[in-house]
Amino acid sequence: MSGRSWFSWNRTQNVHSLDRLRQLYSLLTKNKAVTQNNKALVVETLRSISEILIWGDQNDSSVFEFFLEKNMFQFFINLLNSDPGNHVCIQLLQTLNILFENLRHETSLFYLLSNNHVNTILTNRFDFEDEELLAYYISFLKTLSLRLDSNTVHFYFNEHQADFPLFTEALNFHAHSESMVRAAVRTLTLSVYRIREPALEKSFLLERTAKPFFSQLVYDCQQIAIAIDTQHETGKVEPQLLNDHMDFLHYFADIISNASSALGNMLIELLLQKLLSVYAAPIF
Template sequence: MYCYSLVVFSLGIRRSILCPAFPDLVVDIVQSIVEIVSCGDSQDPQLFERFMEYQVLAEFVRVLRICTDTGIQAPFLQYLSIFIQNIENYCFSNDHINNIIAHPFNFGCGDLDPYYISFLRAVSSKVNIGIISILVKVHGVRYCSFLPVTLYSAALKFSQRSERMIQAAVRAITLNLYKVSDDLVLQFLSTPPVSDYFSNLVWRLKEQCSHLDGHVHALKERFTDHGWKELLLEADKIVDEIYYLKDIISVGESCLSEAVALSLVNFLIFPILGRLLKTQQSDVSCLLPNFFCSYIYSYFSQG
């Protein structure tokens, strides 16, 4: 029953793509396919075989290439995120998931961005040694189209976004990939220019410390409730960044820990200590960076 329904809907999506007058029909069919795969796998063991046989993922890619309306792409990505959580590893053996990730979406229009980053997060949660082995066995090592490479590169494009949901998703995606513990993936992550991401994190932390320093200095001159709230907000951002860096180190991969540690020392701790050595003042602007250097050292030294 489930296999028959899958065949019907897979044929339906091929026809609906050719009917631009009914864009909602595409989304409805994709939703139906996702529901069939999600609910029918436990009922019909041949479901995924039929899914692969009828190249349903390839049809999903065709949908994105033809339907450029973000009003269709957003719910489409939402259903794909659900779908990804229910597929087997061998569904990653072709480049269809990779092609969806690399699709040139028109970001910044409507609500597409959070749906896309949620899709990336769903994919990252499935990446493991088993999938890496399948990809290498089928395709060999091609960094330009290697799924973890495409996924990581896509996620980093959102690393400077200020929305909390997107920030949390980017961190979850990167941590999921750091935990794969595959030599090929780690080599990619720890090699410039990709490894510059770690130094960028520390540079951002340094800027946040500078902003916090400015807030403290301003409050010293004139205390206001608004200024106090701004100070607490900046402090929360710094603590959040430190927790993320600690999570990266806690993964336990020496190449990642070394990259984070070197960035902290070279771009945050040494510059701040050098600044302290050059000045004879003991005002807040000197004491606050010194405090954070001590805090960071004590926090990470706890293991």
């Protein structure tokens, strides 16, 4: 039976119910390997599962209990590891994004964050040459960052290994050509810097990531400032350069105001060392 006929056959049934989720789970277990013949069916099944789980989170706890009992998140991981193609990966990211964005109950959220499943998704080697896939991945990062606080950070951050995939994977896109991607990364980093967690700050931010990241930011801003100064001598400065420069300055201000004093002072020191000289150079 084709995917289209299966879903048409079930239109008379309640699309939001435990029975419906059981049927969808059965479909997934019968289609573990994605092919051209069943790809559309798998995509539609993933989309429908997200709808039912959101409904169940708000109306029927047995729906999410079934999701837990069958360890369906692990099935998502297995599906991803089978290299199902970009179309399925996009739907999987969209499904997860919808779940994390709309779940209301803390227990449901904590389950999705447990067992390191999210970090496994984040570190998967997606085909980011596909712009649509990249857009959904960045959207997923942003949604996760909005769920990030002192109660959930331990699901993302491995203190023993000083590993924080949500943060490190996001940094890979901090200089992306698309402004929306850069903005999402900056929003995520600010969410991290707001958290007051000693182990996170000391072993990960201060000792591993803050200085190289801040140094790169200051260098990038420095290059823009130099380009502006060079163009100013010709009498015409590109507006986009000015906009990018202001974006950097606003971002620096946000970091200093949201991060701990130790992180803020580190950034201020780098700004004084590397950037102030560029601004002051024309004076001397």
